[in-house]
Amino acid sequence: MTPDEINAYLDDVFPELNATRRAYLASEVGEGTAVVTCSAGPESLRPGGTVSGPTLMTLADIAAWVVVLAHVGRSALTVTTHLSIDFLRKPEPGLLYGRARLMKLGKRLAVSAVEIGDETGREPYAIASATYSIPPPDFRQR
């Protein structure tokens, strides 16, 4: 799937996620990789002007899910079974990049690793891993 196909699919299955303004946007998909950006607006900020933890967790989850989606195809029933995230540095408001790598794509489980940072990719704000349960072929939406 291309970034455009993924974004259309995100709008389709998560209509509320980007209802008011597009916040989470798949921008690149490669061999085993994907990048999702997030424009952290005022509602994502914590005291001190930093971005909230839930915003980073949501970006990690979406980036990790997009890289799976891009490789297994439309499968809205794919569900997160685990997510672990380390918060390393306080991000500045602005465009956040969630760079996901597909570490494993098995028949039943997929595991992604994500680094969240700015456009440079240096000194990440957070690192995460997420596991997805892939439904049997009969249960996938086509």
Place this chain on the structure above:
Amino acid sequence: MTPDEINAYLDDVFPELNATRRAYLASEVGEGTAVVTCSAGPESLRPGGTVSGPTLMTLADIAAWVVVLAHVGRSALTVTTHLSIDFLRKPEPGLLYGRARLMKLGKRLAVSAVEIGDETGREPYAIASATYSIPPPDFRQR
């Protein structure tokens, strides 16, 4: 701190979190425990009518943070350093309960464990642990 004080504090430091309608509400605080409820509305739903992962992660983070807050006092600079969550069952829409236990309260780190479930507390939807870095006394807001 009492649940009312905590809710006032949440409104103060996270003004956007419950801006449209109170979603995350501290309802009980005890010795080493806290309960935060979340009324998962339509915007929290995924396809199939289940509650989104980010909604559960946000509830886990807030419940884990509230039990620390209730025991160390106002400390808005306390930051999450790690959160790990296992998604066990698909929750039904409705009131979700995040039950947090304070597993450790050290000088520099606090660790909470959270179970998210319905009002019965049986068959939890998710379990999580979160770690918070507690700032030195000089840096706390009073």
Place this chain on the structure above:
Amino acid sequence: MTPDEINAYLDDVFPELNATRRAYLASEVGEGTAVVTCSAGPESLRPGGTVSGPTLMTLADIAAWVVVLAHVGRSALTVTTHLSIDFLRKPEPGLLYGRARLMKLGKRLAVSAVEIGDETGREPYAIASATYSIPPPDFRQR
């Protein structure tokens, strides 16, 4: 399975684990629960006389696995897919108790939560969660 059956099975499938002296021993199995003890000997100690992290991780893994095993039966191919552990306090040498609860037993995944502590169960040394992939029935050893 009873604790004796589990211990015989452990000896069978992990012959080296307790080769020199029985260190990890299933001592109780209940409805959704199991207790595994570990006698942390000199080889498990770190500087300062505390028990090493790997010893605690091994106890967490075994306790989490035993509670699954006790409920699904002999299934040596069940494999850990994820383990997350928070180290809370430095344990004293002596008998460690890994108390596991079976949080989910699905067709494909099982999730256990473990608290490691002393005989009182208060002020745990560590808390952990672990996920196991359960093989399809055809692949189980009987």
Place this chain on the structure above:
Amino acid sequence: MTPDEINAYLDDVFPELNATRRAYLASEVGEGTAVVTCSAGPESLRPGGTVSGPTLMTLADIAAWVVVLAHVGRSALTVTTHLSIDFLRKPEPGLLYGRARLMKLGKRLAVSAVEIGDETGREPYAIASATYSIPPPDFRQR
């Protein structure tokens, strides 16, 4: 610190770890990186000839700790506060490589990310992250 200094220090503070035969060996240290190898012998094997989970967890912990140690200097009191590991593929017996990157080095916390694989570094067996609490300067061993 160089790999040789680190190995001497490991022998000093964890005398039992490599008592019978050197299993865990720091082999490379770079800017923000470290590699620790582990020769998984018979006692590390599970049924089917694969390497046990605790062996991989121990390698992850040591590699993650070595990269911190190499950058903060001798600090035996540095303690693991959290470790999360995803097991991706069953490793073959043989030399395992734990490649650690230092993701954050703060005043109080350090976070490492580890990939465990074979000499090629492709298709990792496991990925992990670990957090270490760094003691105040007064408490460090020199």
